[in-house]
Amino acid sequence: QQAPTEIQMWMGLTGPSGELLSRFGDDFNKSQNEYRVVVSFKGQYPEQRAAAVAAFRAGNPPHIMQMFDAGSGDMVQARGAIIPVSEVFKRANIRFDPADFIAPARGYYGLPNGDLLSMPFNVSTAVLFYNKDAFRKAGLNPDQPPRTWPELIDAAGKIRATNAAPCGFTTTWLAWIMLEQYNSRHNVQMGTLGNGRGGLGASLTVSNPMNERMVQTLVDMQKDKRFDYGGRSNDAAAKFISGECAMLTQSSGGLGAIARDAKFEFGTAQLPYWPDVKGAPYATTIGGASLWVFNAPNRTDHEFRGVAKFLDFLRSDKVMTEWAKATGFLPATNSAFKAMKDEGFFEKNPGRDVPILSLIEGAKGEHTNGYRFGRWTEIRDVYHEEVERALQGRQSAKQAMVNFERRGNALLRAFERSAN
Amino acid sequence: MQRKVIFPNRWLPYMLLAPQLAVTLVFFIWPSAQAVMMAFQQQDPFGLAVQWVGLENFHAVLTDPAYYDSVVRTLVFSTAVTVLALAPALALAVAADALIRGRGAYTTGLMVPYAIAPAIAGVLWLFMFNPAIGVVSYGLRSAGVAWNPTLDGTDAMILVILASAWKQIAYNFLFFLAGLQSIPKSLLEAAAIDGASPWHRFRTIIFPLLSPTTFFLLVVGLVYAFFDTFGVIHAVTAGGPAKATEILVYKVYYDGIVALDLGSSAAQSVLLMLLVIGLTLVQFRFVERRVHYS
Amino acid sequence: MASLGFKQVIKRYGVGPAAVQVIHGVDAQIHDGEFIVMVGPSGCGKSTLLRMVAGLEDITGGEITIGERTVNGIEPAKRDIAMVFQNYALYPHMSVFDNMAYGLRIRRLPEAEVRARVEAAAKTLELSALLQRRPSQLSGGQRQRVAMGRAIVRQPQVFLFDEPLSNLDAKLRAQTRLEIQKLHRTLGITSLFVTHDQVEAMTLAQRMMVMNGGRMEQFATPEEVYRRPASLFVAGFMGAPPMNLLRHAPGVQAGTVLGIRPEHLLWDEQGWACVVDSIELLGAERLLHLRLGEEDLTMRIPAQDAAPALGETVRIRPNEAFIHTFDADTGLRRA
Amino acid sequence: MASLGFKQVIKRYGVGPAAVQVIHGVDAQIHDGEFIVMVGPSGCGKSTLLRMVAGLEDITGGEITIGERTVNGIEPAKRDIAMVFQNYALYPHMSVFDNMAYGLRIRRLPEAEVRARVEAAAKTLELSALLQRRPSQLSGGQRQRVAMGRAIVRQPQVFLFDEPLSNLDAKLRAQTRLEIQKLHRTLGITSLFVTHDQVEAMTLAQRMMVMNGGRMEQFATPEEVYRRPASLFVAGFMGAPPMNLLRHAPGVQAGTVLGIRPEHLLWDEQGWACVVDSIELLGAERLLHLRLGEEDLTMRIPAQDAAPALGETVRIRPNEAFIHTFDADTGLRRA
Amino acid sequence: MKSLSSASANRSQWFAHLVLWVGLAITAFPLYVAFVASTLTNQEIAQAPMPLLPGDQGWANYRQVLVDGMGGTHLSPPVWTMLRNSLAMALVIALGKIVVSVLSAYAVVFFRFPGRMVCFWLIFITLMLPVEVRILPTYQVVTDLGLINTFAGLTLPLIASATATLLFRQFFLTLPDELVEAAKIDGAGPLRFFWDVVLPLTRIQIAALFVILFVYGWNQYLWPLLIVTDIHLDTIVVGIAKMIGTGDAATDWNLVMATTVLALLPPALVVVLMQKWFVRGLVDSEK
Numbered sequence A: 001q002q003a004p005t006e007i008q009m010w011m012g013l014t015g016p017s018g019e020l021l022s023r024f025g026d027d028f029n030k031s032q033n034e035y036r037v038v039v040s041f042k043g044q045y046p047e048q049r050a051a052a053v054a055a056f057r058a059g060n061p062p063h064i065m066q067m068f069d070a071g072s073g074d075m076v077q078a079r080g081a082i083i084p085v086s087e088v089f090k091r092a093n094i095r096f097d098p099a100d101f102i103a104p105a106r107g108y109y110g111l112p113n114g115d116l117l118s119m120p121f122n123v124s125t126a127v128l129f130y131n132k133d134a135f136r137k138a139g140l141n142p143d144q145p146p147r148t149w150p151e152l153i154d155a156a157g158k159i160r161a162t163n164a165a166p167c168g169f170t171t172t173w174l175a176w177i178m179l180e181q182y183n184s185r186h187n188v189q190m191g192t193l194g195n196g197r198g199g200l201g202a203s204l205t206v207s208n209p210m211n212e213r214m215v216q217t218l219v220d221m222q223k224d225k226r227f228d229y230g231g232r233s234n235d236a237a238a239k240f241i242s243g244e245c246a247m248l249t250q251s252s253g254g255l256g257a258i259a260r261d262a263k264f265e266f267g268t269a270q271l272p273y274w275p276d277v278k279g280a281p282y283a284t285t286i287g288g289a290s291l292w293v294f295n296a297p298n299r300t301d302h303e304f305r306g307v308a309k310f311l312d313f314l315r316s317d318k319v320m321t322e323w324a325k326a327t328g329f330l331p332a333t334n335s336a337f338k339a340m341k342d343e344g345f346f347e348k349n350p351g352r353d354v355p356i357l358s359l360i361e362g363a364k365g366e367h368t369n370g371y372r373f374g375r376w377t378e379i380r381d382v383y384h385e386e387v388e389r390a391l392q393g394r395q396s397a398k399q400a401m402v403n404f405e406r407r408g409n410a411l412l413r414a415f416e417r418s419a420n
Numbered sequence B: 001m002q003r004k005v006i007f008p009n010r011w012l013p014y015m016l017l018a019p020q021l022a023v024t025l026v027f028f029i030w031p032s033a034q035a036v037m038m039a040f041q042q043q044d045p046f047g048l049a050v051q052w053v054g055l056e057n058f059h060a061v062l063t064d065p066a067y068y069d070s071v072v073r074t075l076v077f078s079t080a081v082t083v084l085a086l087a088p089a090l091a092l093a094v095a096a097d098a099l100i101r102g103r104g105a106y107t108t109g110l111m112v113p114y115a116i117a118p119a120i121a122g123v124l125w126l127f128m129f130n131p132a133i134g135v136v137s138y139g140l141r142s143a144g145v146a147w148n149p150t151l152d153g154t155d156a157m158i159l160v161i162l163a164s165a166w167k168q169i170a171y172n173f174l175f176f177l178a179g180l181q182s183i184p185k186s187l188l189e190a191a192a193i194d195g196a197s198p199w200h201r202f203r204t205i206i207f208p209l210l211s212p213t214t215f216f217l218l219v220v221g222l223v224y225a226f227f228d229t230f231g232v233i234h235a236v237t238a239g240g241p242a243k244a245t246e247i248l249v250y251k252v253y254y255d256g257i258v259a260l261d262l263g264s265s266a267a268q269s270v271l272l273m274l275l276v277i278g279l280t281l282v283q284f285r286f287v288e289r290r291v292h293y294s
Numbered sequence C, D: 001m002a003s004l005g006f007k008q009v010i011k012r013y014g015v016g017p018a019a020v021q022v023i024h025g026v027d028a029q030i031h032d033g034e035f036i037v038m039v040g041p042s043g044c045g046k047s048t049l050l051r052m053v054a055g056l057e058d059i060t061g062g063e064i065t066i067g068e069r070t071v072n073g074i075e076p077a078k079r080d081i082a083m084v085f086q087n088y089a090l091y092p093h094m095s096v097f098d099n100m101a102y103g104l105r106i107r108r109l110p111e112a113e114v115r116a117r118v119e120a121a122a123k124t125l126e127l128s129a130l131l132q133r134r135p136s137q138l139s140g141g142q143r144q145r146v147a148m149g150r151a152i153v154r155q156p157q158v159f160l161f162d163e164p165l166s167n168l169d170a171k172l173r174a175q176t177r178l179e180i181q182k183l184h185r186t187l188g189i190t191s192l193f194v195t196h197d198q199v200e201a202m203t204l205a206q207r208m209m210v211m212n213g214g215r216m217e218q219f220a221t222p223e224e225v226y227r228r229p230a231s232l233f234v235a236g237f238m239g240a241p242p243m244n245l246l247r248h249a250p251g252v253q254a255g256t257v258l259g260i261r262p263e264h265l266l267w268d269e270q271g272w273a274c275v276v277d278s279i280e281l282l283g284a285e286r287l288l289h290l291r292l293g294e295e296d297l298t299m300r301i302p303a304q305d306a307a308p309a310l311g312e313t314v315r316i317r318p319n320e321a322f323i324h325t326f327d328a329d330t331g332l333r334r335a
Numbered sequence E: 001m002k003s004l005s006s007a008s009a010n011r012s013q014w015f016a017h018l019v020l021w022v023g024l025a026i027t028a029f030p031l032y033v034a035f036v037a038s039t040l041t042n043q044e045i046a047q048a049p050m051p052l053l054p055g056d057q058g059w060a061n062y063r064q065v066l067v068d069g070m071g072g073t074h075l076s077p078p079v080w081t082m083l084r085n086s087l088a089m090a091l092v093i094a095l096g097k098i099v100v101s102v103l104s105a106y107a108v109v110f111f112r113f114p115g116r117m118v119c120f121w122l123i124f125i126t127l128m129l130p131v132e133v134r135i136l137p138t139y140q141v142v143t144d145l146g147l148i149n150t151f152a153g154l155t156l157p158l159i160a161s162a163t164a165t166l167l168f169r170q171f172f173l174t175l176p177d178e179l180v181e182a183a184k185i186d187g188a189g190p191l192r193f194f195w196d197v198v199l200p201l202t203r204i205q206i207a208a209l210f211v212i213l214f215v216y217g218w219n220q221y222l223w224p225l226l227i228v229t230d231i232h233l234d235t236i237v238v239g240i241a242k243m244i245g246t247g248d249a250a251t252d253w254n255l256v257m258a259t260t261v262l263a264l265l266p267p268a269l270v271v272v273l274m275q276k277w278f279v280r281g282l283v284d285s286e287k
């Protein structure tokens, strides 16, 4: 008997979700003996991507790489480096219909012809977590979370006034939530050419009153700790878990840790919106990560077939539903979503439908189909920097957005040049 | 440079050198040459499209105000780390040298941080100063100090400086102690007879005699602050907030590995390499000068 | 300038049962302007005693006086002494000038005065041309002179020297010895000079303190020490080759030791019969190593005299005028 | 054992115009079993010559023979010589036993033989009790003996010594000198011993090679060298204090130099009038440093004789029997 | 500075002790906090402020990381595996560097041959090439050699060491010429001399360098992070860094701190136990 062919998959997840994803690899290995999938954690998404780039240049990239939403724009441009996942399935002769995936994911990871570039796997969206104990202390109704920004500002004010918590509200993933999710929620354009999905020539259009308004709000709230900034990625979650901040906007994928470590009763709600914006609230946008397939000179069809088989395994209803139930991520396929609904999961687990309601069932608009820009990781950091500077009182919200747009566009142009 | 008495042999020296040279050529010289080459190229992250651009990368770097911000930041950071690692180390070494009994125990305790990896030192300090759960941040908050290194650039800078200096004190301490112990006691006795008070002796005899050590540690400290603190910064602030802690070496890493702008990153590397060469030469010239002293 | 007195001076290192006593009650009076050399074997406490005078070691018991003043417990800086160390202890980072000026500047003398004094001292010591050099740029002998200069400029009451010549080669040593002598003649400062070199001691001292195991065995002029050693120890220690000390030679009374220097043995057909063990020619003279019964002795004869053969038996006697007699038990001189 | 021959031996360091010649054609024949001492001032080429014999330096010109064999170009290990170095060059990490055994083991002698030879040598040198010690646990004298032991066990044809005693203190030096003498008497191995210490040279040598600036000035017995120095250089070099060399004293012919040793000056009312400059008491005798016109001279008198006062004028003359005369130009002895 | 008169001696001794205690406190505090955190539950830590006295979870935490790993069996191997990897890496790097540099220093010092200075400079220049400059191309070389994800790939590129070569060279230059000559007269050739005399005499320097290089090897970060994709080859320093602040999972600080304590214990022990040599080697190596 021949030794199984090894399929390398790099992931960027840790904790219970990373653990579970690796277990899927084992399950797959047990289900057949032609291939052996090795799932390994290579560091956070940016480090992992750097390692993958180095590995690719050395002719030895992983077969599959999990890459977060923000990295998609760069991956798309790496034409020779990746193979669209639709094509992988086609070559392996395994049925793969992009329409099986939930619409927002298709919009985000798809090609104009409908093919999928990468396979959506861990799909998330931003939600609001709130501390019911603190709400009670502040005299707020624990079963009526704020739905809009004015309500949230008000709640935060009460919490501070009554000292129910040292800080009213904080957020993780500043750019993702306060820029990307926020713009989708209000159907605001982030960039030209269909939010960048139309090609390399796109420019940012983020310097507008809507974005200034959000930043200004944070700046105002920061002054009296109704808002307290907690870092760029997900560090701020700890501020919520420790009870310091009574409200948190965070990825739905963060549910697991909160459920495990928070010593208080908490609730989940949809991301707030400005009620004075016409048509609001719109649907939030996607987060999480998708799976990309690398090309390499020495890759065999046999290996690609193994890749397809494993991806096929991952998108099966059984895996998808287990994944979604255990982690707080959303099911990526329609059928898994349906299976969960049919099973009554959402009735049994109140609050777990919140992300679904805002992402899948929220109102669609012209600008809610996601975005795709090159060097987006870096552009996100530019946003972070400019907003952080505003929060420090070193520039106005307006100036922050002007700078952000200018610097962001410079990066887009640099990207455009290097890709040609 | 070479000893007078040697062995005559044609091939043996080459055999002995072979392993070292092989490793050096394959893993140092060759890749470094490639890195220098990359500084003159523009390429996409995956290396699919490469083009020669001459000095364009250098030009871009040297005309980018952000680069100068980083230079200034690096100077502030390295100066602070170096000074903060030197001054307490000197105080501790003087104290340890003055001890009649028990020096060994203190020395042992004080040198432990030397063994700790920068990345781990960073993790330790991050943990203590984590705005949400850190014991020290809690203490600061209770004391009414608004402490938020995730937002306040100054706070973040202070944090990485403290963590970096903390690790380096052990090293400086050992060198200062060795330096102090190599000062002949009779010099201090002579000064005492000459009428110098203890403080005076420190200022006019001990400190000047330690100056070779101090200078050496200054250079080593600068190199440490420039390069080896990468692990600390990576673990603690990742260069933020708003690039407030992005020193040059972190910028190289960020631009190359995170932003995947390889040309610019390589050009910055070359600039840094020139800096190291400069520092190394200074140090060597100095080592030569120091020989005169004894 | 001042006198220097030791009254029952005792030094113990450590405390309690672990303490070691290294100076056992030294008594001595050194006159104003005298040049005293302290000799003795290694470890006999010479440096310790000197450092007690300097204030670098505490005085465990007894009293040391400089001039009229008891200095026990007084800081080195306030004792008005200067010291020359074995390794010179020059400040390596200062020029020769600054080395010499250091003590004066600390005492806040006006800079003009400092300059005048240093230059005067430099002139005396022929260092004027070297004032801008660093110690590392000087030869051993020059360093030695700077160390002396540093002591001189202070114009102290007492000079202390701790084997200042032992790092010099033989020639330079002889030369520096003469210089120190001259200097003392000029300045006349009370000096206490430690050495374990006999020649140095003999040539430099006005009076010598011969130390042994923390005790002073003799305190007298070099002549006296050589001619009338106060004890067996002194007799054996001073002189090269040392005095022959015989217990069993014919005619030596039981309980006494007969001492006779190698140059005070005479040929005598009637004398002791000794076997020639070995002979050494030292240029102007010869040393005969002889064996008399159980005991060895050395005889010194002019080189031009005929030398006996190895193994030959020769007959010799001590010159009565130069016989020393010691008590075998106490080791003290009898006559 | 073997004879040792030098034929027009030349040594140059470097090549071309930068070359320095340091040995200028040395010719000498050393007999089988002789003990030869090479003396001379620092830098005169003693070590160089010795190391050429050992094979540690190439021979630039001429020929060195050991026994019948010309050794030019032969490896040190194959010359059958043993060498004792100034700093002993003991292997610090090996026991005394292993130090002595090393050379034998490299030559693959059976271990029993090695043991026997080392133990025999250790016995001769009284090292038996120390065989397990490391060099660092030995005193200077003991180390010196180990270095000798290492040479002895090899039973070489020639022993080479490069200032082996210079790291010892005076007392130990005198003692070891006697031991080396005894050893040579026992083993009778041809030896070449380098020193710049006169006493060592005088007492040890059967014949002395006096070197100066890469040339051999005299090769003769110590007596001869002392009594009839072949040149001004030898006259001035041997003897402590050295011979007085006078060019202008009354009665000295132009173009010649008169040599007279300090012990050969006599009081004479009719003699040269000299001023007493300084006096040193050296135990058994006194050195008078005198000034005669432009020239300095030294006179040696017994300590018991009355000493003149400083500055006094004394009258002296050389003892005719001991006058040496040299050619002022060539420096060679005339009579 | 030793106090010269006994009156002020006591006071200055007290003061010295005080200064050193403050120094020790600053040194030790982060370590103490890490230790305390490693004995708590993550919940206790999350409720700021965390207690400053050890809790009762120590045994459980250490057991968990040692046996199961920090993030469960799939994410990170058991910590003891990572400890083993780190140990192997540190040992191979330290010993490899020592062997390679002691040989080359011997060649450079004890022989004269064409190209000697070129070789010396080639080695010396490695001092001036920071990792950041060449990390990507080096990675490529390692892959081309098929060493990616192997222990050899992890250690070999780190084995060249200018510092160690310079230190050995420095030391070899101080060996007295006479020693070499004595050995020549005794009949020892270059290899024999190296083995019988030079190596034994260098053992203190070797011990000292071993400590320094062990710490260096143990603390490697960027290189292993890049070169190892198989978690079973992961070293502990990388393992820890990977575990904090990633993705959606909150950091398990109690486990991270338990692992941290385990990670810093071995190099700290090596440094403390071999203190005498370490200090000497450190001070010498930089001269």
Ligand SMILES: Nc1ncnc2c1ncn2[C@@H]1O[C@H](COP(=O)(O)OP(=O)(O)OP(=O)(O)O)[C@@H](O)[C@H]1O
Pocket: C013, C014, C020, C022, C040, C041, C042, C043, C044, C045, C046, C047, C048, C049, C196
């Ligand atoms: N700090 C100390 N503790 C205990 N014993 C000491 C101390 N310092 C010196 N001694 C002992 O005191 C004795 C006298 O020492 P000292 O240095 O005065 O001797 P010395 O006569 O100067 O000898 P040398 O000629 O070798 O310099 C020695 O036996 C020495 O071991």
Ligand SMILES: Nc1ncnc2c1ncn2[C@@H]1O[C@H](COP(=O)(O)OP(=O)(O)OP(=O)(O)O)[C@@H](O)[C@H]1O
Pocket: D013, D014, D020, D022, D040, D041, D042, D043, D044, D045, D046, D047, D048, D049, D196
């Ligand atoms: N490698 C060399 N290159 C050039 N000149 C040298 C070399 N080695 C020695 N010399 C010179 O050769 C001369 C003789 O040196 P040598 O060591 O033989 O003197 P020495 O008589 O042994 O002196 P010492 O008594 O100081 O040991 C000296 O002038 C020395 O400077």
Ligand SMILES: O=P(O)(O)OC[C@H](O)CO
Pocket: A068, A069, A070, A123, A124, A125, A173, A176, A251, A252, A253, A254, A286, A287, A288, A289, E247, E248
């Ligand atoms: O926390 P996650 O994994 O849902 O990701 C959040 C954002 O997508 C990061 O870009």
Ligand SMILES: [Mg+2]
Pocket: C046, C047, C048
């Ligand atoms: Mg002494």
Ligand SMILES: [Mg+2]
Pocket: D046, D047, D048, D162
């Ligand atoms: Mg010599």
